[in-house]
Amino acid sequence: MASLARIRSVVGRSVSRVGCGLTQFGRREASTRATSSGKEFSHYEVRVRADKGGCETLSETMMCFGAQSVTLSDLHRGTEREEEIFSGNEKWNQGEKWKDTLVVGYFAEREACTTCIASCEEVLGEMLEYKVEEVFVETHDWENVVLESYQPIQISDALWIVPTTVEPPEKDAVSLMLSPGIAFGNGGHPTTKLCLRWLQSSIRGGEEVCDYGAGTGILAIGALKFGAKAAVATDIEETAVRITEVNARQNGIREGDLESLLVSSTITGRIPGGVESFDTIVANILMGPLLELKECFLESLKSGGKLGMSGILATQADEVARAYSDELEDVKIETLDEWAIVTGTKK
Ligand SMILES: C[S@@+](CC[C@H](N)C(=O)[O-])C[C@H]1O[C@@H](n2cnc3c(N)ncnc32)[C@H](O)[C@@H]1O
Known part of the structure; x- marks a missing residue:
């Protein structure tokens, strides 16, 4: 069963200066650059591995220091080691977490990633091993994607509502033409x-x-x-x-x-x-x-x-x-x- 990631969007919570027992997660790496052909930049992700006891504190600290949101998920998601723990329920709120948790912070700018990590390290009193990824998404011709989604709607036999961007589907039917995207x-x-x-x-x-x-x-x-x-x-x-x-x-x-x-x-x-x-x-x-x-x-x-x-x-x-x-x-x-x-x- 999939473990649900939790999105945190609360900003500015205070955190205590406690160590969070982070597990080592590779070495500090240079950011991963995706090809930009056919794709556009979306955001930066800072990915950190934390253990059960440390993931909450880390995610709150990341939120305090500039992350736009933070998700927690099972590091072993999709593998045999995946644990069936669901976020957001009572047990979760009482502290039940995955043994190994992937904490991902989302940022709009690269500089904000490193500043956030430096601040977390200072507050938590330990060095973090993390990875910054630049995330790209498929570029869409949104105008055409949206226009293509406007299709005639059949109301009854021989009665259609037809977006003005397409041909009426039945020549002999009554077609009520509406501009796509119009209000009401x-x-x-x-x-x-x-x-x-x-x-x-x-x-x-x-x-x-x-x-x-x-x-x-x-x-x-x-x-x-x-x-x-x-x-x-x-x-x-x-x-x-x-x-x-x-x-x-x-x-x-x-x-x-x-x-x-x-x-x-x-x-x-x-x-x-x-x-x-x-x-x-x-x-x-x-x-x-x-x-x-x-x-x-x-x-x-x-x-x-x-x-x-x-x-x-x-x-x-x-x-x-x-x-x-x-x-x-x-x-x-x-x-x-x-x-x-x-x-x-x-x-
Ligand atoms: C659900 S839409 C119906 C639009 C259209 N007649 C249709 O069937 O698709 C309701 C419309 O009634 C208008 N409206 C709401 N209360 C009204 C009132 N007391 N007098 C006149 N128009 C009203 C709204 O501004 C809105 O445009």
Whole structure:
């Protein structure tokens, strides 16, 4: 079984000037230089072998004298001599350690390594045998690695969310294009999926839709692509309002079909647009605001209009459904993973 290394990141602990009984660990060596082709410098490691009684004191002393972090691990890890001792448990805290421990200090600069060791030697009153290693990691073209990680997300049959960096996977499907890395999510969250599936199945064509808590505006854009006549997207974040406008243009939504509005989180009155002005309201926010906004949603919805509420856990769905049950009919709950959408039609 692997022995777990422990990362220490506490700085500036005081230590007593006691010898730590370090076992000899080779001679002082020059640092090991790795080839830099295809790799980039990461950090320096100072590797010291210590025995059971000395490893704690040594690691604390290294932390006191400049190590950014220190790990302890079984020196015989991966060999027949490996001891099954797990760090961090009660026994560990009571002093149970490996017989031979490898203490590794991490540093950003070479000079800090030697200064730290000199200070440890002074404090501990003995010479340490140590090794400094310069650690390199593979160089990555991070921009491309990240871009490659953006892939289309299938929401349902013939409905995809597609990053603008890739081609839509199905020519005849509805593709909702989102810029990769944009704030407010990539649209793949289960609640967004639940809302999009509901909109796809309930929009008949020609509806006035409100996407309350629009984020990227994906639900409003989706509704328009499914055939709605016009959409109002609201959010309490200015960035979301702007992003919704950008995403609308990116998806070829005609100017004037989607209105992106900033609303206050404290206003629970009417949605800008008027009384009984929406055929469909979709809100993917949290349970608290869904309950607070009940009057606002119901007043803004036409009689016979549809309401879809998500952003809630499956365990919260009954409470939301109950809160709206007097004013809605045909109330349904759909779930995906641990998330839910509550839908209904205004009586
Ligand atoms: C979970 S995101 C949903 C984004 C998008 N509609 C979707 O389905 O992917 C919730 C959004 O609602 C906004 N929001 C939270 N509380 C709100 C409130 N009381 N009124 C309007 N927007 C709110 C947040 O700023 C956020 O952009």
